[in-house]
Amino acid sequence: MKNWLIQHVRVLLFTLRRLRTAPLSSLLNILVIGIALSLPAGLYVLLHNIQSMAEQAASTPQISVFLSMDASADDIARIGKQLNQHQAIGRIEFVPRDRALVQLEQTTGLADVIGGLTQNPLPDAYLVYPKKPDAKALEALRDELQKWPKLEYVQLDSAWVHKLEALLKFGRLAALILAVLLSFALVTVTFNTIRLQILTRRDEIEVSRLIGATDSFIRRPFLHFGLLQGLLGGVTAWLIIAVSLLLLNSSLDGLTQLYASSFTLRPPAMGDSLTLLLFSACLGWLGAWLSVAQHLSQIEPR
Amino acid sequence: MISFNQVNKRYPGGYQALKNVSFNIAEGEMVFLTGHSGAGKSTLLKLIAAIERPNSGSVVVKGQNIAALKGSAIPYLRRNLGLIFQDHKLLFDRSVFDNVVLPLEICGFDHRESSKRVRAALDKVGLLQREKSSPIALSGGEQQRLCIARAIVNRPSILLADEPTGNLDADYASDIMGIFKSFHQVGVTLLIATHDENILRQFEGRALALKQGELHASSTGSGQA
Incomplete structure (x- = not known):
């Protein structure tokens, strides 16, 4: 066991030395892998951010029930009572038209426009909070309320969230396809790097075979190299994503200030980052393994 | 230690390198393998190290039949053999020391033990001062x-040498033969393929003479093959 560990450490040091002896080509290889990986991974991070923003917005699903302009105080009270008694509804909140106008004035900064109005164009409204937040129940409730008299319009506030979710699903699929395609590219890059290494170290492999090296001994440095190159490619991809998000955030700051909200893109979480590194290291190893399986058997001592 | 029994080796293309070769080498023997180039000396050594496989017959080394040996067992066979090549097969991208340490790295020796052994081996062949050279x-x-x-x-128990003095002048050659003799004295089994008449005159030992793939004479003594 100890021997096995010593051998692996020795091979790892040897591999690092070899990376250093050809710094430019190693660097370029790692960069290619990093860029290839950063595209799908970056897209994934972006989608993840949009999704978490949407989830925040949709965490309290509500239905806005706008009453007709001609609804009397009696109508308002009656409708409120009916809503309160409805089984699917947990809680309601009445928003009188005057308060709605004040809120509009405060939150949108349209004071000048509103000040110019001769009369309040907004209707009275109820905010309805359903017991169950799932989309089907919400839609059923909306359809039911729509039929009640003296109601002008019933709006499901979280409908856009579901549309967005469908869109995100599509985006995630696109990211997945991209990831699969670029994974092949990564494997190919490693395959070729290792092929060249095997060819240039032909003598060493032949001699090692002659003096009793097992196949796994000969394979090991190449597999380590593939693994290491993949891992460094993954680190590069992570850095590309992190720096890109930093740049995006600084320009996003200006944008969100205009809309009086705050929204920042978060870097990939710890778990996702580790998955990225593990994935790229595995792909590097796989490329090396394929290359070694393909090319080593062609070198037999004569 | 090494025994051939009716071994035939034909290369793809039909060239018959060895015909019906049988012999025995006992533990601790020093045996010369003589014959002109093309007589099959190298092929015979390659069969012992499982670099080539016989078409028929059996090659038994230390009780193992090479012809039936699985591919995965070959490395462990070779660790018991010391192979010396006419073209040296040295690695020029590393130092003298690193060339010699390679077999020990393959076997997984720890650093201190292998350094000790490498220096001992270099000392024996008179290259201790050159360990850092290329x-x-x-x-x-x-x-x-x-x-x-x-x-x-x-520290293999069997040494196989293919034309070890091939390109060397007489002084160097007898140097090297002296080294071989010292191994013989400590009980190593040696099989030395050579066509160098000088060496055969100088050293006592059994000789196997190959002629066009056939083992002609097994002569003992000061080997006039």
Whole structure:
């Protein structure tokens, strides 16, 4: 066991030395892998951010029930009572038209426009909070309320969230396809790097075979190299994503200030980052393994 | 230790390198393998190291039949053999020391033990002062001695040498034969393929003479093959 560990450490040091002896080509290889990986991974991070923003917005699903302009105080009270008694509804909140106008004035900064109005164009409204937040129940409730008299319009506030979710699903699929395609590219890059290494170290492999090296001994440095190159490619991809998000955030700051909200893109979480590194290291190893399986058997001592 | 029984080796293309060869080499023997180039000397050595496989017959080395040996067992067979090549097969991208340490790294020796063994092997062939040099800076005779150091560092019980004095002048050649003799004295089994008449005159030992793939005579003594 100890021997096995010593051998692996020795091979790892040897591999690092070899990376250093050809710094430019190693660097370029790692960069290619990093860029290839950063595209799908970056897209994934972006989608993840949009999704978490949407989830925040949709965490309290509500239905806005706008009453007709001609609804009397009696109508308002009656409708409120009916809503309160409805089984699917947990809680309601009445928003009188005057308060709605004040809120509009405060939150949108349209004071000048509103000040110019001769009369309040907004209707009275109820905010309805359903017991169950799932989309089907919400839609059923909306359809039911729509039929009640003296109601002008019933709006499901979280409908856009579901549309967005469908869109995100599509985006995630696109990211997945991209990831699969670029994974092949990564494997190919490693395959070729290792092929060249095997060819240039032909003598060493032949001699090692002659003096009793097992196949796994000969394979090991190449597999380590593939693994290491993949891992460094993954680190590069992570850095590309992190720096890109930093740049995006600084320009996003200006944008969100205009809309009086705050929204920042978060870097990939710890778990996702580790998955990225593990994935790229595995792909590097796989490329090396394929290359070694393909090319080593062609070198037999004569 | 090494025994051939009715061994035939034909290369793809039909060239018959060995015909019906049978012999025995006992433990601790020093045996010369003689014959002109093309007589099948190299093929015979390659069969012992499982670099080539016989078409028929059996090759038994230390009780193992090479013809039936699985591919995965070959490395472990070779660790018991010291191979010395006419073309040395040294690695020029590393130092003298690193060339010799390679067999020990393959076997997984720890650093301190392997350094000790490498220096002992280099000392035996008289290259201890050159351990940091590159093999390219060594003369032909020194390169051959380096090849020997690499072959013995693992302390194998059998040494196989293919034309070890092939390109060397007489002084270097007798140097190298002296080294072989010292191994013989400590009980190593040696099989030395050579066509060097000088060596055969100088050293006592059994000789196997190959002629066009056939084992003609097994003569003992001062080997006039």
